[in-house]
Amino acid sequence: MQTTPSFSPLYQQIKALILRSLQAGEWKPAEAIPSEMELATRYSVSQGTVRKAVDELAAENLLMRRQGKGTFVATHSARHVQTRFLRLVSDQNNAETLEQAERVERTITTCNRQRATADIAKALKLKTGDSVVYIQRVLTYKNASGVSTPTILEDIWLAGNPFKGLNLERLAESKAPMYAMFEAEFGVNMVRADEQIRAVNPTQEQAALLQVKTDTPLLRVERIAYTYNDTPIEVRTGLYRTDTRHYRNELQ
Amino acid sequence: MQTTPSFSPLYQQIKALILRSLQAGEWKPAEAIPSEMELATRYSVSQGTVRKAVDELAAENLLMRRQGKGTFVATHSARHVQTRFLRLVSDQNNAETLEQAERVERTITTCNRQRATADIAKALKLKTGDSVVYIQRVLTYKNASGVSTPTILEDIWLAGNPFKGLNLERLAESKAPMYAMFEAEFGVNMVRADEQIRAVNPTQEQAALLQVKTDTPLLRVERIAYTYNDTPIEVRTGLYRTDTRHYRNELQ
DNA sequence: CAGTGGTCTAGACCACCAA
DNA sequence: TGGTGGTCTAGACCACTGC
Numbered sequence: 001m002q003t004t005p006s007f008s009p010l011y012q013q014i015k016a017l018i019l020r021s022l023q024a025g026e027w028k029p030a031e032a033i034p035s036e037m038e039l040a041t042r043y044s045v046s047q048g049t050v051r052k053a054v055d056e057l058a059a060e061n062l063l064m065r066r067q068g069k070g071t072f073v074a075t076h077s078a079r080h081v082q083t084r085f086l087r088l089v090s091d092q093n094n095a096e097t098l099e100q101a102e103r104v105e106r107t108i109t110t111c112n113r114q115r116a117t118a119d120i121a122k123a124l125k126l127k128t129g130d131s132v133v134y135i136q137r138v139l140t141y142k143n144a145s146g147v148s149t150p151t152i153l154e155d156i157w158l159a160g161n162p163f164k165g166l167n168l169e170r171l172a173e174s175k176a177p178m179y180a181m182f183e184a185e186f187g188v189n190m191v192r193a194d195e196q197i198r199a200v201n202p203t204q205e206q207a208a209l210l211q212v213k214t215d216t217p218l219l220r221v222e223r224i225a226y227t228y229n230d231t232p233i234e235v236r237t238g239l240y241r242t243d244t245r246h247y248r249n250e251l252q
Numbered sequence: 253m254q255t256t257p258s259f260s261p262l263y264q265q266i267k268a269l270i271l272r273s274l275q276a277g278e279w280k281p282a283e284a285i286p287s288e289m290e291l292a293t294r295y296s297v298s299q300g301t302v303r304k305a306v307d308e309l310a311a312e313n314l315l316m317r318r319q320g321k322g323t324f325v326a327t328h329s330a331r332h333v334q335t336r337f338l339r340l341v342s343d344q345n346n347a348e349t350l351e352q353a354e355r356v357e358r359t360i361t362t363c364n365r366q367r368a369t370a371d372i373a374k375a376l377k378l379k380t381g382d383s384v385v386y387i388q389r390v391l392t393y394k395n396a397s398g399v400s401t402p403t404i405l406e407d408i409w410l411a412g413n414p415f416k417g418l419n420l421e422r423l424a425e426s427k428a429p430m431y432a433m434f435e436a437e438f439g440v441n442m443v444r445a446d447e448q449i450r451a452v453n454p455t456q457e458q459a460a461l462l463q464v465k466t467d468t469p470l471l472r473v474e475r476i477a478y479t480y481n482d483t484p485i486e487v488r489t490g491l492y493r494t495d496t497r498h499y500r501n502e503l504q
Numbered sequence: 505c506a507g508t509g510g511t512c513t514a515g516a517c518c519a520c521c522a523a
Numbered sequence: 524t525g526g527t528g529g530t531c532t533a534g535a536c537c538a539c540t541g542c
Contacts, residue, residue: 009510009511009512011512035526036528037526046512047513047514048513048514049512049513051528051529052511059311060504061504065528065529066520066528067519067520067528067529069522069527070526070528071528084503085503087503192502192503193503194500194501194502195500196499196500196501197449197471197494198471198498198499199451199452199469199470199471199492215467217452217453217469222498223503242452246450247448247449247450248446248447249447249448249449249501250445250446251445251447251475252313261529261530287507287509288509289507289508297531298531298532298533300530301531301532303509304530304531306509318508318509319509319539320507320508320510320540321509321540321541322507322508
């Protein structure tokens with residue numbers, strides 16, 4: 001054992017190897033990866049070393065462990081993690097709301113291919129003018145009384161290359177959350193995101209889409225989302241109404 | 253070894269014992285706790301079991317490990333963790349800004365003892381009418397050109413009991429961040445917090461204190477902060493100007 | 505140099521799951 | 524029943540710190 005080519009702990013090297021396999025798509029989302037013993041023999045290390053590598057990947061939400069069953073590649077399709085990246089929740093955040101799976105309607109208002117502006121290109125680590133997919137959509141929540149409230153307006157820019165063939169039709173016919181669809185249809189797994197939050201007023205057009213007045217304070221949430229290896233792949237600007245909902249955060 | 257009175261992993265029991273010692277103040281913030289070997293003999297378990305318990309406490313930011321030196325009780329006084337609970341950062345978030353330690357001026361506008369309202373009491377797990385300390389303050393940032401901008405307005409309610417003797421003078425004379433002072437003077441260590449974020453407009457009074465117009469959109473950040481064992485001990489409502497700063501968040 | 509945390513191993517046993 | 528992850532141990536060695 002103990003190959004140590006460059007100097008880093010063995011388990012970090014194993015972690016990098018597993019990461020590479022994930023990235024290469026050797027194991028797809030929701031599939032099981034080989035057992036700890038198999039990985040140990042494959043990499044010629046002890047089970048404990050594999051365990052530590054897998055522990056870290058599980059802590060970063062790239063893998064999911066299930067005792068007695070195996071270790072699985074994280075997926076956005078699993079029921080309880082669909083809202084992993086959506087921090088806007090109802091003010092009466094009761095079990096009820098979670099049970100009812102929050103009837104959300106997604107309306108795509110725009111979907112086309114564009115040339116990246118300097119800002120977008122920089123955030124996605126592309127060159128200005130490179131092809132990107134632009135999407136605008138509105139999320140509308142329906143409460144128990146049947147009242148519909150447009151609540152979230154999103155402008156989304158996706159790196160063009162990984163999303164060849166994405167268009168309005170394919171978006172519209174997908175009923176799954178967007179990240180679950182990206183994963184299933186394009187093999188793009190969102191793993192991490194940074195957000196910057198500000199309070200703003202909407203423009204005329206934005207106000208119309210959210211059915212609010214232009215002097216309504218809204219949250220503007222600017223997100224950059226990453227796949228494996230810190231590769232930025234999506235820029236997303238969300239406008240959130242916070243009259244009956246709030247952005248929740250836990251500080252540790 | 254292997255006592256297992258109730259059923260939970262040994263390392264969880266060890267973790268609970270260490271937590272109890274922290275809570276009881278056996279080891280003060282910034283002090284070293286006993287070495288892993290000492291703890292192992294003290295609790296009659298192997299070093300590996302202690303290690304796993306300490307690992308989890310370190311992951312939760314209750315302990316800090318330093319190779320070759322020891323394991324230390326987390327503190328809000330340490331230079332690089334002073335802003336652990338303040339997520340509002342400059343838009344040009346460069347090294348410079350961090351270096352310069354962001355000249356902040358804290359102005360206490362109010363400090364008195366009050367009877368808890370129903371809302372505050374509930375959040376702090378007290379009874380309506382119990383004694384609480386109320387503080388209002390303004391944080392003003394000074395940039396390199398010497399321009400001062402009042403940026404954060406905070407209303408703070410503290411559980412009365414742990415903060416006996418806290419008054420305007422003691423607050424005013426403390427130059428350290430508030431949580432560092434709480435820790436040093438009252439033995440209260442903030443460990444975790446939940447925040448709810450909305451976009452709002454300020455009232456007349458709030459607008460005056462932040463030197464903005466009443467139609468300026470602001471972030472309202474409602475925080476409940478906890479000590480050991482998930483005991484709520486502070487309710488804090490912040491109003492943040494986001495014209496040159498933003499609330500940053502990392503999603504995983 | 506001695507003492508601390510960090511890594512790695514090998515092996516035992518437990519808890520959970522499915523067939 | 525056999526396979527999976529989860530716990531626990533004992534011992535070896537490494538890397539960092541400070542005297």
